[in-house]
Amino acid sequence: MSMGAHETPARQDGQAALRMTKLGRRFGGIDAVKDVSLAVPKGSRFGVIGPNGAGKTTMFNLLSGELRPTSGRVELFGRNITRLAPNRRVALGLGRTYQITRVFRDLTVLENITLAVHGLRKSKLSMLRPWRSYSTAVEEAANVASTFGLGERLNITAEELSHGEVRELEVLLTLAQKPEVLLLDEPAAGLSPAERVGIRALLRSLPRELTLVMIEHDMDVLRDVVEHVAVLHFGELVMQGTVAEVQEDATVQELYLGKPKVAES
Amino acid sequence: MKSPSAAAALNQVDDASGVIGVVDRHRRLLSILVGVVLVVFAGVLLGSGGFYTSLVEDILIYAIAAMGLDFLGGYGGLVSLGQAGFIGLGAYGIAVPEAHGFGPWTSIGIALVVVAATAAVTGIVAIRVTGISFVIITLAIGQILWGLAYRWVSLSGGDNGLVISGFPKLGPLDLTNPQVLAFVILAVFVVVALVLRTLVSSPFGLSMLGIRSNEQRLRTLGYRTGLHRYLAYIIASIVGGVAGILYAFSNNLISPTTMDFSHNGIITLMAVLGGLRSLWGPVLGALIITLIQQELSIYVSRWQMLMGAVFVVVVVFTPDGLWGLMRQGTAALRRRRARAGPGDAARPDAAGTEAGTGQSSATESSESGVR
């Protein structure tokens, strides 16, 4: 998957794909995200961990534009996107998935992915002929589905899919748009070990040039996919390093005390 | 990269047998057939002249308005309570210019422009909200339009309304002739139905389904959903306005009653009772309610209250309306058949899509592991 149709700004190599500077978000009196400064290099694979309520999802919402930060700034390939609407960020190549899946439940798998395929094209406003007659878009959608075993389920509504398949569909919606930076919010959440096989294969097969930031509690999945890990706690970035460094770190172990699934799983 | 099975699933052929199977395989053909039969039937009634002509005209006009409402409500999840306002606007759009000496064709042009402009302005407010707030805002818009018709006496004739005096001529088509007018209304109905049918199956129509299903997700897939809702609102309002233009020529008179609160409610009820998210639904609803109204208003003076009760029952018990009930019925029958037949007993609704493929059994087993 390549850069495709995105209106990408000019950029130099070695530049950060995503850069957060003193990023913060307050809810009432609580700092859900506080003073987070983090640069995600182009093409790197980043994991984000932290206890429940650490502010991981809130950080993603600031990156994707669903929430406005109360302080700090966000840059995508050097461009300030702090105040940009979510749909504009998507057009710049920033895709994301949700911890709680947000697929179009009463639409079929094919309709779901076709919506995603049209999302970055002018054709999404076209009214003159059936969407099924846009054969390139429909074939593209079917191809995306079949790369991950949903090819046989095209005409089934999302609510009839198994939990694991819905998780895959959630990721496929975003992948269908060929993002350059992909934010995954606990893609394996709630999956049985057997179901994780599919999503891990999917994650491993992501194109190399893709920049990936993934929230994940499961260290096995992380080791599989990412090189660097950032640790959030009470909204603050407490450390970052390689997966091994983070796993051996005393503070991190303390944070996760009583959370055996991270310490050893 | 493209797997042959994906292609097969795209051209899915349902293998159910019997009547249901035939209905499934030829759904498109059948719906065209039903449409043609209905249109011919309406044509015969329209040709007969007299009472039935005006009854069928009413049904067609309200069906047009209700289809427009359905496009917004059924596909976009934005149920309007102001559609009668746009019928009135379209009708006054004819009556007022004609009263000022404009010809019928010019008046039709003016009516369309006024309707589109009003929709464009009110839409800016209406699309800021969704759900029940949208219902209330459109109700308010409908009431404002009604209020204008009622109070702006110098323009609208107030309570007495305005008489439509001029009818358009197009070559041999002279709408002064009631027979010709009736068939023009039928033709406009068919055209509007075809246009809306194309719209709902287009990528734009798919985006409306996406908005109804999960608007926030659609936004994060790159859609400016507000723009989509705005356009849908304008389209639905223009369709209402077209119904109003026909109403003006069919009734020869427009007064504020046509766009009062109960009329707004009735058009919404037609769409909801018949069934949103299918263009047949509102037509069915318009047919049933116009007939009931015809009968009931003779015996029951407070028939609107009865309509209100019907509304509540429909919303509570059959959210997908009568058309939805019929579809559920055939789907249930099909499931029963599939279950009785050999093969995929566990997922009857998936039969035909994946029966006999290895993939199906794999997902099947992983699924049973979770649930």
Ligand SMILES: Nc1ncnc2c1ncn2[C@@H]1O[C@H](COP(=O)(O)OP(=O)(O)OP(=O)(O)O)[C@@H](O)[C@H]1O
């Ligand atoms: N919209 C909101 N309004 C108010 N408080 C919020 C909102 N969203 C998040 N919070 C609060 O911000 C904090 C961080 O929440 P967040 O969902 O980002 O955590 P998380 O790290 O993703 O946790 P988890 O691992 O459970 O997903 C929590 O205390 C949460 O209650």
Ligand SMILES: [Mg+2]
């Ligand atoms: Mg979270």
